[in-house]
Amino acid sequence: MHLDHPETYPQRHAHSAPAHRTDGTRRALRIGLGGPVGSGKTATVAALCRELRDELSLAVVTNDIYTREDAEFLLRNAVLPPERISAVETGACPHTAIRDDISANLEAVEELEERVGPLDLVLVESGGDNLTATFSKGLVDAQIFVIDVAGGDDIPRKGGPGVSTADLLVINKTDLAPYVGSDLERMAQDAKAQRGDLPVALTALTAENGVAPVAHWVREQLAAWSAGAA
Numbered sequence: 001m002h003l004d005h006p007e008t009y010p011q012r013h014a015h016s017a018p019a020h021r022t023d024g025t026r027r028a029l030r031i032g033l034g035g036p037v038g039s040g041k042t043a044t045v046a047a048l049c050r051e052l053r054d055e056l057s058l059a060v061v062t063n064d065i066y067t068r069e070d071a072e073f074l075l076r077n078a079v080l081p082p083e084r085i086s087a088v089e090t091g092a093c094p095h096t097a098i099r100d101d102i103s104a105n106l107e108a109v110e111e112l113e114e115r116v117g118p119l120d121l122v123l124v125e126s127g128g129d130n131l132t133a134t135f136s137k138g139l140v141d142a143q144i145f146v147i148d149v150a151g152g153d154d155i156p157r158k159g160g161p162g163v164s165t166a167d168l169l170v171i172n173k174t175d176l177a178p179y180v181g182s183d184l185e186r187m188a189q190d191a192k193a194q195r196g197d198l199p200v201a202l203t204a205l206t207a208e209n210g211v212a213p214v215a216h217w218v219r220e221q222l223a224a225w226s227a228g229a230a
Helices: 041-052 069-076 094-100 103-116 161-165 174-180 184-195 212-227
Strands: 029-034 058-064 085-089 121-125 142-148 168-172 200-202
Touching: 029 041, 029 094, 029 212, 041 058, 041 069, 041 121, 041 142, 041 168, 041 212, 058 069, 058 094, 058 103, 069 085, 085 103, 094 103, 103 121, 142 161, 142 212, 161 184, 168 184, 168 212, 184 200, 200 212
Parallel strands: 029 121, 029 142, 058 085, 058 121, 142 168, 168 200
Antiparallel strands: none
């Protein structure tokens, strides 16, 4: 049962994965992307790949319940070579594979590192889920939660672990706000009230450099991760 109270959010696999491989080298930084269906998670992953692929060695793991739809989207758009994209079919609610039983995703991440490594960054995209979706700390080092203005400008106010506790909240499709009656200023204020000092990025991926705020945040995470390698 999911309870919408900060002190009772579900916590699974709360221990972080080891930062080093068995040979002592630093493994890739792992960042998870979650959010409701249609919020723009896969489009955000694609945009990040295009933005970062010339400066970083990266790979992607996608999650779908019964298909490879998200992985096939990334392949069709040639955001990365095929060997750098892996698909997990969860066969159950998406949060199961990213929080409760992370074995399939961990295996996919580790296989990617063995196949095309060394990697700087692995993006793990969840299947579309609700506002309670969070990633296990044993799977990712940081998590992004993506919502969009078309889902309703009351989403930040409703909260939930995805909105309130993700390391970065992305409010996507801001270019649609005038057409769907969403108040961006109110959404930003509500997000701030829910999240305190945790960052919020507003994005419109159809605009030039629309993913820039998210890419900047990812680079900051990578810098901190690399600094901890010593």
